Amino acid sequence: MAAVDLSTHPGHLARRLQQAHYLLWNTMVSEEITSPQFAVLNALVAEPGLDQRTVGERVGLDRSTIAEVISRLGRRGLLDKVRDPQDGRRSLLRLTDEGLRVHRKLTVRTARMNQVFLAPLSGEEQTLFFDLIQRVSDAAEGLRNPVTPGEPIAGHR
Amino acid sequence: MAAVDLSTHPGHLARRLQQAHYLLWNTMVSEEITSPQFAVLNALVAEPGLDQRTVGERVGLDRSTIAEVISRLGRRGLLDKVRDPQDGRRSLLRLTDEGLRVHRKLTVRTARMNQVFLAPLSGEEQTLFFDLIQRVSDAAEGLRNPVTPGEPIAGHR
């Protein structure tokens, strides 16, 4: 009766999209390293020595989740974690040689996987795909941190 | 050095999109009932008496996950689960009055949330957004179930 068509619900579509990606990642990229884990490795390739919170910010993971992901990567020997001598609250992170090696290997496979994943779309459609998703995500993200009235938003925070 | 730009990685974008949606759902729709739970309620409004596996198929959840979701909805008294007398393997599901009531209430709120979520896109862009995501998801889903031999494959591969 009052049932709704889920194919017009962005949340439902987002979930399905992620599932589809998870699947392809698992078969084409790696069964050990997950996509969020790769994102963390990638962030540390770009900026070695980053602290835990900032890495989370870069890849879009909250404090609890990033702690778990980093703990797994540490157990696998892909990164090292040391207390910042300058600021005893921070943990500084750095990839091991093995971590660098894994990142390099997965970078290649990930590129291949992305091609397969996006194959149903033309070049322009792919650009549009990125753009639309990013705009929606950014806008929703913006609703989260309501702009404090009167506060200048310049660079950050 | 060899770091990659995650904003061109559909998996990363999909994850961010889902996070953004999760957030908005939590604040605008419900803190108790999640989006997947609503999808299950919705499937049972459309087709009461469905068995567990089929519900999972309708909403895109595997056998393990659908079992958990249904168990939670049962605990909350939103649906009833009975063994099929015709086929002792199946569990047949049906919403309770409370389940119907909750579905009705959330349907309204969900519609409002979707509007807010998609507000950054124009009407045509929204249509495109749905279409692109669906095509990518469907294609990836297709890779999973290898087409039975002899079957002509529309797209390619």
Place this chain on the structure above:
DNA sequence: CCTGATTAGTCAGGGCACTGAGTATTTCTA
């Protein structure tokens, strides 16, 4: 019939994701 395959569901295990509460450290300020 009865045996072997298929099917529905459960269970254990691993990983992602969030909130809320708590700890330690640093920084700000009265």
Place this chain on the structure above:
DNA sequence: TAGAAATACTCAGTGCCCTGACTAATCAGG
């Protein structure tokens, strides 16, 4: 400079999501 506020991280709790192994019930062929 002592107390308050902010910051980085941890921990417990809940829920989603998958795979692989298992149980129970049904179905199909010989």
